[in-house]
Amino acid sequence: MQFCFPNGLTKALTLSYDDGRSTDRELVDFFNALGLKATFHLNSGCLGREEYVYTDEAPFLYAGHEIACHTVSHPHLTRLPESEMLWEIFGDKGQLERLIGQPVRGFSYPYGEVSEGAAQAVRLSGLEYARTVNGTGRFSWPEDFLRWDPTCHHSQLTDELVERFLSLPDHEMCPILFVWGHSADFDRDGNREEVLARYAQLAGQPDIWYATNIQLKDYLQAIRSLAVTADGSLAYNPSATTVWVMSGGEPTALEPGSFTRI
Numbered sequence: 666m667q668f669c670f671p672n673g674l675t676k677a678l679t680l681s682y683d684d685g686r687s688t689d690r691e692l693v694d695f696f697n698a699l700g701l702k703a704t705f706h707l708n709s710g711c712l713g714r715e716e717y718v719y720t721d722e723a724p725f726l727y728a729g730h731e732i733a734c735h736t737v738s739h740p741h742l743t744r745l746p747e748s749e750m751l752w753e754i755f756g757d758k759g760q761l762e763r764l765i766g767q768p769v770r771g772f773s774y775p776y777g778e779v780s781e782g783a784a785q786a787v788r789l790s791g792l793e794y795a796r797t798v799n800g801t802g803r804f805s806w807p808e809d810f811l812r813w814d815p816t817c818h819h820s821q822l823t824d825e826l827v828e829r830f831l832s833l834p835d836h837e838m839c840p841i842l843f844v845w846g847h848s849a850d851f852d853r854d855g856n857r858e859e860v861l862a863r864y865a866q867l868a869g870q871p872d873i874w875y876a877t878n879i880q881l882k883d884y885l886q887a888i889r890s891l892a893v894t895a896d897g898s899l900a901y902n903p904s905a906t907t908v909w910v911m912s913g914g915e916p917t918a919l920e921p922g923s924f925t926r927i
């Protein structure tokens with residue numbers, strides 16, 4: 666079975682920015698102008714401090730994107746007792762939910778520090794995915810959503826990588842370009858123009874799905890949960906997400922809760 670992204674799109678781009686710094690404002694404006702979608706991982710205890718986004722501003726600033734957790738105070742998680750680790754993660758989820766009025770479902774590890782305990786605390790907090798900082802240089806799907814390795818940091822988004830992604834043939838199985846960063850790094854690294862020019866190149870492509878991290882996670886999980894007959898002719902979609910497959914050369918929707926001949 667050949668899958669595709671919603672409406673027959675063949676590739677996905679997702680972006681992920683950490684820390685909720687005031688420099689996000691300019692970046693969000695840029696993403697909105699280009700139709701790019703991102704996830705913003707916030708430390709609820711840092712919002713409102715100098716050089717951070719204001720608490721009340723966050724729901725409006727990030728509207729149309731995803732707000733996700735990054736702990737309350739940005740500690741080195743792996744050095745904390747388990748109870749404190751859990752408080753940092755679950756507490757952040759609770760505070761961000763009070764702010765936006767809906768479930769917050771994603772996470773990214775502060776300093777990229779992952780451990781078995783940290784991954785477990787993420788899971789026990791009811792969070793569904795956690796992004797690492799381990800760039801793979803590939804367009805693959807995550808094996809483990811609690812250790813979701815991105816393709817690269819934005820400083821590693823080279824022309825070659827952009828070109829390689831844009832020129833992938835349609836029959837590749839739903840490649841994902843997943844870029845992460847901090848908006849405050851642009852000034853430090855002096856690469857704002859360069860990185861934004863590459864994002865502009867990736868925007869407005871007719872074959873790319875622009876998705877937040879959680880939209881992508883929901884979609885990949887829905888694909889993985891499909892029940893298909895052994896001869897591949899009938900699929901049942903038990904999820905709440907419409908899944909798209911190529912059938913007879915056409916993108917075909919497998920509606921939630923339905924059986925579809927393919």
Ligand SMILES: [Zn+2]
Nearest residue numbers: 683684775776
């Ligand atoms: Zn961070």
